[in-house]
Structures are given as C-alpha cells and as structure tokens.
Amino acid sequence: MAGLQLKRVAKRYGATTVIHGIDLEVKNGEFVVFVGPSGCGKSTLLRMIAGLESASDGDIVIDGNRVNDVSAAQRGLAMVFQSYALYPHMTVYQNLAFGLENLRTPRATIDAKVRGAAQMLRLDALLERRPTQLSGGQRQRVAIGRAIVRDPTIFLFDEPLSNLDAELRVQMRSEITALHARLGTTMIYVTHDQVEAMTMADRIVVLRAGSVEQIGTPLELYNRPDNRFVAGFIGSPQMNFLTGRIATIRDEGARIALDAAPHAASDAALPVRVSTATVEQRVLLGIRPEHVTIGAAQAGSLHVTAKIDRVEQLGAASFLYCTLSSGERLTVHASGQVGYTGGEQMTVNLPVSDTHLFDATDAETAVALR
Amino acid sequence: MASVATMLSARRGRGKADWTDWFSYGYLLLGLVLMFGPVLWLVLSSFKSAAALNEFPPHFLPYGQKSVAVAGHETPLPLYRVTLPDGATRELAEVRRIGIQATLVDPNAPDREYKVNIRDRTPVRDLQFATGNYSEIFAKFSFGTYLWNSVFITVVATLITLLFNAMAAFALSKYRFGGRDAVFLLIISTLMIPPTIILVPNFLVVSELGLLNSLWGVIWPAVATPTGVFILRQYMLTIPDELIDAARMDHASEWRIFWRIILPLSAPALAVLAIFSVMWRWNDFLWPLIVLSRTEKFTLQLALNAFQGELTTQWHYLLAMTVVTLLPVTLVFAFLQKYITTGIASAGVK
Numbered sequence: 179m180a181g182l183q184l185k186r187v188a189k190r191y192g193a194t195t196v197i198h199g200i201d202l203e204v205k206n207g208e209f210v211v212f213v214g215p216s217g218c219g220k221s222t223l224l225r226m227i228a229g230l231e232s233a234s235d236g237d238i239v240i241d242g243n244r245v246n247d248v249s250a251a252q253r254g255l256a257m258v259f260q261s262y263a264l265y266p267h268m269t270v271y272q273n274l275a276f277g278l279e280n281l282r283t284p285r286a287t288i289d290a291k292v293r294g295a296a297q298m299l300r301l302d303a304l305l306e307r308r309p310t311q312l313s314g315g316q317r318q319r320v321a322i323g324r325a326i327v328r329d330p331t332i333f334l335f336d337e338p339l340s341n342l343d344a345e346l347r348v349q350m351r352s353e354i355t356a357l358h359a360r361l362g363t364t365m366i367y368v369t370h371d372q373v374e375a376m377t378m379a380d381r382i383v384v385l386r387a388g389s390v391e392q393i394g395t396p397l398e399l400y401n402r403p404d405n406r407f408v409a410g411f412i413g414s415p416q417m418n419f420l421t422g423r424i425a426t427i428r429d430e431g432a433r434i435a436l437d438a439a440p441h442a443a444s445d446a447a448l449p450v451r452v453s454t455a456t457v458e459q460r461v462l463l464g465i466r467p468e469h470v471t472i473g474a475a476q477a478g479s480l481h482v483t484a485k486i487d488r489v490e491q492l493g494a495a496s497f498l499y500c501t502l503s504s505g506e507r508l509t510v511h512a513s514g515q516v517g518y519t520g521g522e523q524m525t526v527n528l529p530v531s532d533t534h535l536f537d538a539t540d541a542e543t544a545v546a547l548r
Numbered sequence: 549m550a551s552v553a554t555m556l557s558a559r560r561g562r563g564k565a566d567w568t569d570w571f572s573y574g575y576l577l578l579g580l581v582l583m584f585g586p587v588l589w590l591v592l593s594s595f596k597s598a599a600a601l602n603e604f605p606p607h608f609l610p611y612g613q614k615s616v617a618v619a620g621h622e623t624p625l626p627l628y629r630v631t632l633p634d635g636a637t638r639e640l641a642e643v644r645r646i647g648i649q650a651t652l653v654d655p656n657a658p659d660r661e662y663k664v665n666i667r668d669r670t671p672v673r674d675l676q677f678a679t680g681n682y683s684e685i686f687a688k689f690s691f692g693t694y695l696w697n698s699v700f701i702t703v704v705a706t707l708i709t710l711l712f713n714a715m716a717a718f719a720l721s722k723y724r725f726g727g728r729d730a731v732f733l734l735i736i737s738t739l740m741i742p743p744t745i746i747l748v749p750n751f752l753v754v755s756e757l758g759l760l761n762s763l764w765g766v767i768w769p770a771v772a773t774p775t776g777v778f779i780l781r782q783y784m785l786t787i788p789d790e791l792i793d794a795a796r797m798d799h800a801s802e803w804r805i806f807w808r809i810i811l812p813l814s815a816p817a818l819a820v821l822a823i824f825s826v827m828w829r830w831n832d833f834l835w836p837l838i839v840l841s842r843t844e845k846f847t848l849q850l851a852l853n854a855f856q857g858e859l860t861t862q863w864h865y866l867l868a869m870t871v872v873t874l875l876p877v878t879l880v881f882a883f884l885q886k887y888i889t890t891g892i893a894s895a896g897v898k
Contacts, residue, residue: 184679225793228793228797229796230793230796232799235685249796250793250796250797251796251797251798251799251800251801255797256797257793257794257797259793259794260790261788261790263788263790263791263793263794264794265794265795265808265809266790266813267812267813276795276798276800276808277797277798277799280799280800280804281799324794324798328799439633520570529765
C-alpha cells in the first residue's frame with residue numbers, strides 16, 4: 179500500500195502537450211477515479227503513473243520516492259487494462275502465475291497465491307481454461323486476479339468495465355468496490371462514465387483536455403461544481419444551463435434575471451462574492467433537472483414558463499423535455515408519474531438555493547460564481 | 549472419401565454439367581498432368597532397373613524381363629517367348645547368345661536346347677520394382693552422410709532463421725525508435741538485390757572466416773532473410789500492444805516478453821517462415837556448391853549433381869536419390885500447407 183503524488187506532471191508528444199502540469203495527491207488506501215470525456219488524457223496520465231509512458235515534466239512520487247526513472251516492472255503497481263490483455267495462449271492459472279514467475283517466486287508460493295486469488299474471485303473452476311473460453315465478466319475477474327496475486331502497492335484500472343454489458347457492469351462495479359474495501363489498497367480508476375465515478379470513488383478527479391477541472395468527493399462535485407464543465411459532466415441527465423444577467427447585487431447576494439423571463443428578477447438572492455460579480459454581468463444559471471419543480475409559483479424561486487416537447491415516463495420517475503420562451507431547453511426530472519403530455523404549457527420553479535451560478539463572460543471556462 | 553467424391557463431382561449449378569464444367573475439369577486435368585506427370589514419371593522410373601531405363605521406347609511402368617531359375621545354372625536365366633521353326637510359341641530361358649543365334653532351354657526340361665534366330669524371340673516382361681535402387685544407394689555411396697548434412701543444414705538454419713528474423717521483427721513492430729521505418733525499408737529493399745550479385749562478397753567473407761568446407765559456412769550467410777522479417781513483422785503488428793504493456797507490468801523482461809508472449813502468439817507466421825526456410829535450405833544448390841568442395845561435406849543436392857559422371861551416369865541410383873531428396877519437402881508441405889495460406893493471408897492484410 180502506498181500513497182501517490184503527482185507534481186506538475188506533464189506529457190508532450192513533440193509540439194503537442196496532452197497533459198498540462200497536473201498536481202495530485204492520492205492518500206494511502208484511497209479510491210480515486212479519473213473521469214473525463216474521451217481524449218482528455220486520463221488514460222495517458224494513468225499510463226504515466228504505471229510507467230508505461232514517460233513523463234515529459236514533473237515528478238511522480240510513490241511512497242515518497244520519485245519514480246520517474248523507475249521502469250514499470252519495478253514500480254510495484256498492477257494494472258487492469260480495458261481489453262483485459264490476458265495472454266491468449268496461456269491458461270487462467272498461467273495468466274495469474276506469469277507475474278510471479280517473472281519475480282522468481284517459489285513454485286509453492288505461486289500456487290498458494292494463485293489459488294487464493296482464484297478463490298476470492300470465484301475463478302477456482304476455471305483455472306485450466308484459456309481466456310477465449312471465458313465470458314466477458316470472467317475475463318475481467320482474471321484480469322483483476324492477475325493484479326491481485328502480486329500484492330501491488332497501487333491498483334490501476336484503465337476503463338475496465340467498458341467492454342461489459344450494462345448488467346454485468348453494475349455487478350462488477352460493486353465487486354471492485356468490495357475488493358477495495360477488503361484489500362484496503364490504493365486504487366486509481368479511469369473511466370469516462372460519471373456514474374461509475376460517482377458510485378465507486380472516494381475522490382474524483384475531473385479532467386478535460388489534459389488539465390484537472392476539479393478534484394473532490396462525489397458529492398462535492400455534485401453539490402459545488404467549480405465550473406460549467408464539471409457541473410455538466412457530473413449528474414444524469416445533464417444539468418440545465420440558462421443564460422441571464424445579474425439584475426442587482428446587494429449584501430445578501432445577487433438577484434438574477436433570466437433571458438427566459440427578463441423582467442422578473444429572482445425574489446431570492448444567490449450568494450456571490452462582490453469582487454467577482456458586477457451588475458449586468460452575463461451569467462449562466464445551472465440547475466439540475468431533479469431540482470426543478472412544476473406548478474404554481476413558489477417563494478425563493480425563479481419562475482419560467484415552459485412548453486413541453488416530450489415526456490418520458492419511467493414509472494418511478496418522469497422526464498419532461500421543455501423549451502423556454504428564450505428558445506433554451508430545460509429538462510425536468512419529476513418523481514413519480516405525471517399527467518402532462520407534449521405541447522402543454524406549464525410554469526416551473528427553479529429554487530434559488532439549488533441553483534449554480536457561472537460566469538458567462540468566458541464561456542470556455544465558465545467558472546462558478548460564489 | 550465422401551468429401552473427395554463430392555469435391556471431384558462438384559458442378560456449376562445443380563443440373564447437367566455445363567460446358568464451363570467440362571472446360572474447368574479439362575483445364576485442371578491439364579494442370580495436374582503438367583505438374584504431377586514429371587514427378588510421377590520420376591518416381592516410377594526410380595523403380596526401374598538400369599536396363600529398363602535404357603530401353604527404347606521407354607515404358608511408363610517399371611517393366612523388367614522375367615527370369616527363372618533353371619536346374620544346372622547358377623544364376624536365373626532371362627525368359628523369352630520364342631517362335632519355333634514349326635510355328636509354335638513357347639516360353640524358354642536363354643542360356644547364351646552368340647551373334648544372331650541364341651541358345652534357349654525349356655525351364656522345365658533343361659536338357660534339350662533350342663537354337664533360334666534372335667529375331668524370333670521377344671522378352672517376357674512383368675512389373676518389377678527395383679527396390680534395390682533405394683537400398684543400394686545407402687550401402688554403395690555415403691548417401692547417409694549427404695542426407696545428414698542436408699538435414700543438419702536445413703534444421704539448424706531454419707531454427708536460427710526463425711530466431712533472428714523474429715527478433716528483428718519484434719523490434720521493428722513493437723518498439724518505437726528513430727529510424728525504425730528506414731531500417732525496415734532497408735531490409736525490405738535488399739529483396740531487390742539478386743543473390744548472384746553478392747555471391748563473390750559473400751564467398752570472400754565466408755572464406756576469411758575460415759568457414760569454407762564447413763556446414764556453418766552454408767548456414768550463416770542466409771539466416772537473415774528480408775522475407776522472413778517482413779512476414780513476421782506484419783504478423784506481430786496484429787498482436788495488441790496492451791499484451792506487452794501487461795507483461796511489462798507483470799515484471800517481464802524484454803527477452804521474456806519476446807520469448808513467452810510474442811513468439812507463441814506468432815506461431816502461425818513462424819510456421820510459414822519455417823516451411824519457406826526448409827524449402828529454401830533443402831533445395832539450395834548454388835551456395836553449397838561454392839562453399840563445400842569436399843565430398844564428405846556434400847549436401848544431397850550436391851551429391852546428386854556429382855553423381856552425374858562425365859562419361860557414365862547411373863541413372864537408376866540417381867533417380868532413387870532424387871526421390872528421397874524430394875520426400876522431406878513434400879511431407880513438410882503436405883502437413884503444413886494450411887499454415888501457408890492462413891499465414892500469408894494474415895501477414896499481408898490485417
């Protein structure tokens with residue numbers, strides 16, 4: 179078990195920089211998830227930690243030792259690959275034993291460790307099979323088993339569940355979480371699926387275009403996203419973003435007028451730092467679909483009129499896809515079943531306490547105003 | 549058997565045989581005769597005795613003159629069908645022949661001799677497989693030595709070829725380094741140099757190294773082949789890099805990755821190259837001819853050549869030797885041919 183520190187770690191391929199100086203500290207025993215859209219550099223970052231890619235700049239520190247110049251084999255980490263990367267010409271047993279054989283472990287120890295790992299992952303009956311004779315989930319477990327037998331200091335997972343079907347993915351998700359609880363080893367997990375990140379992580383690192391957008395616990399990211407990208411990436415369906423402006427700023431905060439209802443500023447104020455916001459500043463108001471309420475105007479909310487385009491009834495919940503007078507789209511997540519149908523007009527409330535305010539003057543970053 | 553019958557009676561469409569069917573079968577038959585006719589003739593001729601080989605007109609099958617043991621004669625006598633002056637024909641054994649007159653006896657009643665003109669007798673013939681051709685080449689000539697030399701060169705050279713070419717292909721397909729493509733192109737471009745052009749330089753090198761008249765002098769110069777590197781590299785490109793990454797995470801050294809991961813997974817391509825290499829080495833003539841000049845170092849091909857004397861050639865032995873020489877390559881090809889098609893297909897296109 180070990181902690182990991184990244185200090186200004188960067189990766190360049192020729193003139194292109196794919197990782198822009200990342201700082202990160204992973205504590206011993208922590209489950210950290212790197213999440214981001216494809217091409218954000220999360221896999222590259224993981225491979226740099228693993229030692230399969232060299233860092234162009236910065237320090238990678240494992241357990242207090244700088245390991246930039248230490249080979250992948252010597253770093254004492256284990257990695258589970260997206261394609262599992264099981265050796266197709268070896269049996270499950272040989273796959274599990276290969277790493278230990280390379281370390282010249284005594285045969286008896288290898289056997290004990292392999293059988294122990296196989297038992298833990300319910301692979302006992304499959305030890306003599308070849309990878310091609312296994313199902314996706316079994317292959318996944320073999321790949322994890324191959325990592326376990328070597329007692330690594332850190333587990334690295336590179337999108338391990340993306341080749342599995344939805345049901346199996348949920349199951350493997352909880353198995354990996356349980357494994358983490360049992361082993362207590364530091365784990366770093368890469369995924370593009372924010373649900374995986376939310377359900378498994380102690381801490382999430384959101385990456386975009388080679389830079390860290392935000393680091394925090396799942397709920398921190400959900401409740402207090404630092405910018406529009408994180409707000410939009412975490413949560414499903416995506417957060418609604420409505421353009422508007424700051425109507426007034428007083429001590430208790432700013433009151434917002436939405437473009438969808440330009441003459442009605444919110445009756446409750448959003449706390450913002452006076453230094454960062456000015457009157458008439460363009461802002462983005464973010465609100466999650468599940469926080470929007472339908473029906474008569476409520477105090478402490480912004481009210482807008484929405485035209486329903488489409489209704490999705492899931493039984494336990496309903497999604498209403500609406501268009502506002504400004505042409506912006508709004509998704510409403512109502513619990514239970516609703517009586518609305520497409521084409522109807524309705525009033526929706528956006529409770530101010532649940533909204534997030536982003537600076538719209540720089541649409542690219544759109545930092546949260548607090 | 550049933551599948552062979554189905555294959556041979558396959559037709560275009562369901563109904564009666566179309567003219568294209570006749571044409572196809574005719575064409576295939578022509579090809580079969582062209583390809584296999586000479587080989588078949590060679591094999592059948594190798595079973596002919598020296599006398600039968602010299603006969604004119606030649607026979608397809610190894611006919612030999614029938615002979616019988618006759619009481620009072622030590623060796624069996626050749627049997628003839630004789631037309632006697634009274635018009636009767638009988639099978640008689642020839643005792644001797646003087647000029648145009650032959651003296652024959654009845655094998656069952658050897659006491660009475662018949663004197664006939666040689667034009668009135670024709671040999672009685674039957675199928676005789678002269679297997680002695682085969683057994684004698686081992687006894688009379690150091691055929692075993694030649695065979696061993698050929699086998700040694702073929703096996704050792706093939707093993708070294710596989711190893712060297714696989715190592716080069718591994719580096720060229722799985723490592724990223726400056727000038728990789730240039731090196732690969734350079735290797736491929738040596739395909740354009742005819743072997744005869746580098747014959748003299750090669751000879752000088754081998755001679756300087758003191759490898760003349762040594763089997764190693766035949767083996768070493770040809771172990772690195774551009775074809776082999778190409779086939780193996782193309783195949784290794786299809787092995788996922790993640791496997792190598794996984795092996796690296798598994799503490800495998802680069803040599804272990806090569807030996808335990810890359811080589812086993814390249815087996816189909818290695819099989820193809822092995823077949824090629826065996827055929828090249830086994831059939832190689834020019835280079836061994838230059839390097840090896842002592843008889844005890846001769847390969848089979850050289851021995852076959854040396855066997856054609858300036859004045860006389862013992863064709864029956866030569867043909868038997870040729871058949872034995874053909875056998876190994878034929879067997880290799882017959883058993884491994886499925887790898888050739890699959891291997892070439894997968895080596896060419898991903």
